Amino acid sequence: xxxxxxxxxxxxxxxxxxxxxxxxxxxxxxxxxxxxxxxxxxxxxxxxxxxxxxxxxxxxxxxxxxxxxxxxxxxxxxxxxxxxxxxxxxxxxxxxxxxxxxxxxxxxxxxxxxxxxxxxxxxxxxxxxxxxxxxxxxxxxxxxxxxxxxxxxxxxxxxxxxxxxxxxxxxxxxxxxxxxxxxxxxxxxxxxxxxxxxxxxxxxxxxxxxxxxxxxxxxxxxxxxxxxxxxxxxxxxxxxxxxxxxxxxxxxxxxxxxxxxxxxxxxxxxxxxxxxxxxxxxxxxxxx
Numbered sequence: 001x002x003x004x005x006x007x008x009x010x011x012x013x014x015x016x017x018x019x020x021x022x023x024x025x026x027x028x029x030x031x032x033x034x035x036x037x038x039x040x041x042x043x044x045x046x047x048x049x050x051x052x053x054x055x056x057x058x059x060x061x062x063x064x065x066x067x068x069x070x071x072x073x074x075x076x077x078x079x080x081x082x083x084x085x086x087x088x089x090x091x092x093x094x095x096x097x098x099x100x101x102x103x104x105x106x107x108x109x110x111x112x113x114x115x116x117x118x119x120x121x122x123x124x125x126x127x128x129x130x131x132x133x134x135x136x137x138x139x140x141x142x143x144x145x146x147x148x149x150x151x152x153x154x155x156x157x158x159x160x161x162x163x164x165x166x167x168x169x170x171x172x173x174x175x176x177x178x179x180x181x182x183x184x185x186x187x188x189x190x191x192x193x194x195x196x197x198x199x200x201x202x203x204x205x206x207x208x209x210x211x212x213x214x215x216x217x218x219x220x221x222x223x224x225x226x227x228x229x230x231x232x233x234x235x236x237x238x239x240x241x242x243x244x245x246x247x248x249x250x251x252x253x254x255x256x257x258x259x260x261x262x263x264x265x266x267x268x269x270x271x272x273x274x275x276x277x278x279x280x281x282x283x284x285x286x287x288x
Contacts, residue, residue, distance in 0.1 A: 141192075147202035147273035151193045153230045155268045156237060158182070161224035163257035172256045174223055176209040178249075183207065185245025186229050186236070193230040195270045197221050202273045217274065224259070233264040 143149045160182070166172030183201060186194055194201045199216045201207075206215070213220040229236065240246045240262075252258040 147193065147200045147205075150270060150272045151230055152267060152269045153192070154233055154264075154266050155191075155193075155228065155230040156186075156233050156262050157265045157268065158227040158229065158263075159224060159259060159261040160227060161259035163259075165257070172258060174214075174225060174258060176207050176214045178252065178258075179214060179225065179227075180207050181245040181248055182227060185240050185243040185249075186227075188243050188245070189231075189236045189239040191229045191231045191236065193270050195228045197226055198271065200271055200273045205273075228265075228268050228270060230268055230270060237262055237264070 160174055160179070162174055163172030179196065183194055183196075196207075196216050199219055199221070201216070205217055208215055210220060213222060214225075215221065241250070249258075249260050253260040
């Protein structure tokens with residue numbers, strides 16, 4: 001047999017439940033989340049505490065952040081806009097650098113070629129210089145032989161004079177032919193320059209008689225005659241004696257008493273031939 005169930009509790013009975021009853025405490029916990037005393041204390045604090053203000057830097061920071069973002073966005077847009085131009089400038093700079101390198105290489109090649117040409121020219125100039133020196137030396141010799149320049153050097157000094165007592169036939173006098181033979185023999189013996197009484201002789205010099213005087217370069221001379229000869233004195237004198245002219249002059253000295261006295265000189269100075277003066281000219285044929 002089952003036990004009898006407890007009688008149902010009516011609202012009126014529930015409302016008369018005692019305070020502190022477990023059911024009443026559970027109901028308060030479920031219906032009130034904040035303790036009434038804690039709520040009262042918190043309310044009093046809110047009434048007495050000063051009003052809290054929002055710091056003023058927060059809007060300014062927000063504005064700064066917005067401006068920074070705008071600047072970054074503008075920089076990005078500008079970079080994207082100028083990127084093609086920068087690339088073109090970079091390519092143009094690379095092209096100019098390459099052109100400069102090519103120009104430098106071309107200049108270096110041209111410089112190398114010029115240096116080679118200069119070296120070749122220097123070699124040619126050296127060869128020409130050597131030939132020029134030889135030609136200059138030869139020209140100097142030719143000038144000395146033709147008498148166009150004054151010369152100085154060792155040689156012979158020959159004194160020639162008439163005999164002390166020539167006969168009525170003229171034997172014992174120095175003739176123009178005698179001087180011609182003497183000069184020709186000296187040239188044959190290696191003479192480089194000759195002068196008679198200071199008158200330089202050349203290839204076209206005439207030695208001839210005019211009246212009672214002998215003329216050299218159209219200048220009248222009188223005895224004694226001083227013949228100066230530049231050349232090797234040690235070798236020239238014996239060579240002259242071996243010539244027919246030397247033998248003739250030894251005969252003139254021995255048989256006719258004509259003075260013939262050669263002597264060596266360490267240094268002689270002979271003048272140049274006088275410059276010929278043009279006195280007459282004639283046109284041959286017509287004008288070209």
